[in-house]
Amino acid sequence: MSDAGGVVKKFMFVNRKAPYGTVYALESLEVVLISAAFDQDVSLAFLDDGVYELTKGQSTKGLEMKNFSPTYRALEGYDIEKLYVARESLEERGLSEDDLLVDVQVVSCAEMADLMAEQDVVLSF
Amino acid sequence: MATIDVNGKSFEVDEEGYLINLGEWNEAIAERFAGDDNTQLTPNHWEVITFLREYYNDYQIAPAVRVLTKAIGKKLGPEKGNSKYLYELFPYGPAKQACRYAGLPKPTGCI
Amino acid sequence: MLHTVNKSPFERNTLKTCLAHAKPGSAVLLIEDGVYAALSGTAHSDMVTQAMAQVSVYALGPDLDARGVANRVLNGIKVVDYAGFVDLAIEHPATQSWL
Numbered sequence A: 001m002s003d004a005g006g007v008v009k010k011f012m013f014v015n016r017k018a019p020y021g022t023v024y025a026l027e028s029l030e031v032v033l034i035s036a037a038f039d040q041d042v043s044l045a046f047l048d049d050g051v052y053e054l055t056k057g058q059s060t061k062g063l064e065m066k067n068f069s070p071t072y073r074a075l076e077g078y079d080i081e082k083l084y085v086a087r088e089s090l091e092e093r094g095l096s097e098d099d100l101l102v103d104v105q106v107v108s109c110a111e112m113a114d115l116m117a118e119q120d121v122v123l124s125f
Numbered sequence B: 001m002a003t004i005d006v007n008g009k010s011f012e013v014d015e016e017g018y019l020i021n022l023g024e025w026n027e028a029i030a031e032r033f034a035g036d037d038n039t040q041l042t043p044n045h046w047e048v049i050t051f052l053r054e055y056y057n058d059y060q061i062a063p064a065v066r067v068l069t070k071a072i073g074k075k076l077g078p079e080k081g082n083s084k085y086l087y088e089l090f091p092y093g094p095a096k097q098a099c100r101y102a103g104l105p106k107p108t109g110c111i
Numbered sequence C: 001m002l003h004t005v006n007k008s009p010f011e012r013n014t015l016k017t018c019l020a021h022a023k024p025g026s027a028v029l030l031i032e033d034g035v036y037a038a039l040s041g042t043a044h045s046d047m048v049t050q051a052m053a054q055v056s057v058y059a060l061g062p063d064l065d066a067r068g069v070a071n072r073v074l075n076g077i078k079v080v081d082y083a084g085f086v087d088l089a090i091e092h093p094a095t096q097s098w099l
Helices: A024-038 A048-054 A069-078 A087-092 A109-117 B027-036 B043-059 B065-076 B083-089 B094-101 C014-021 C032-038 C045-051 C061-066 C082-091
Strands: A010-015 A041-046 A082-086 A105-107 A121-124 B002-006 B009-013 C002-005 C027-030 C056-060 C078-080 C095-098
Touching: A010 A024, A010 A048, A010 A109, A024 A041, A024 A048, A024 A069, A041 A048, A041 A109, A048 A069, A048 A082, A048 A087, A069 B043, A069 B065, A082 A087, A082 A109, A087 A105, A105 A109, A109 C014, A121 C095, B002 B027, B027 B094, B043 B065, B043 B083, B043 B094, B065 B083, B065 B094, B083 B094, C002 C014, C002 C032, C002 C082, C014 C027, C014 C032, C014 C045, C014 C095, C027 C032, C027 C082, C032 C056, C032 C061, C056 C061, C056 C082, C061 C078, C078 C082
Parallel strands: A010 A041, A010 A121, A041 A082, A082 A105, C002 C027, C002 C095, C027 C056, C056 C078
Antiparallel strands: B002 B009
16 A cells, blocks of 8 residues: 555556457456555556457347446546556557547557556466 | 345345345335434435436446445535545444445445 | 466467566566476477576476476576475565466
């Protein structure tokens, strides 16, 4: 906790899986929300199929699964504002920033590599 | 699974007393939960309960206390967006107690 | 950074994405089904050979042995045991597990 004078570390959560097909995306989001309680420097990266986690228009009514996509919009209230999305992954999937339900920074592969390299802890999902 | 009876209908709750089925919530259930805690719900309580239901509807999660406090302050003003005010209304903890009355799950990250 | 990859390159793009984000001087350790990328004569051998110009590539011996492929490892890949895995984790300030 920063109030107690603790060390603030840079944590990055790397998301590479589409939602619903596996539980990785939801698990990652839950860990991110919990991590917010510890006042660390948290960022999220979305690459490969992970970009599908952020697409607009998700509706799970027919699946009897929770549509957790609105929760990404709550991250700002948790002071988690660094969301990086891989440009190449968007382009491969015919997506653009307008297709995403939150404000993100679209970054190149080289920029993403730099961001990863500067982390103290990288957690992959 | 434990249940509570409200107005002749029975509702499932988990081992900590949170409503299982969010869609079943109604004001009488909130009154019942509060009554069990010897709490009389005032308009100030309802304001927070309503806020939580709207928050859940928007984001599909129950907010952490810190997030709730900040969001309440934004919407209802700084005299309400502080932990003193919220703990006076909900002495068992605004997120845990108020979320339970509002029919929400226990907040993620609540340890 | 130590990167670990545990998926076969024939099934997932995990290794490809890992190599695209591994900075020069970092280490890549192939484990579990990831060790199939350590083999010579496959469709992915060239990608791994090219990557070795920038990063050190390791493969976990017990996983190679279990799959009966220890005799087909590409030149330049260093085979390590579990103790070697631990040493790699200690040598690098952070570990990223690509899934």
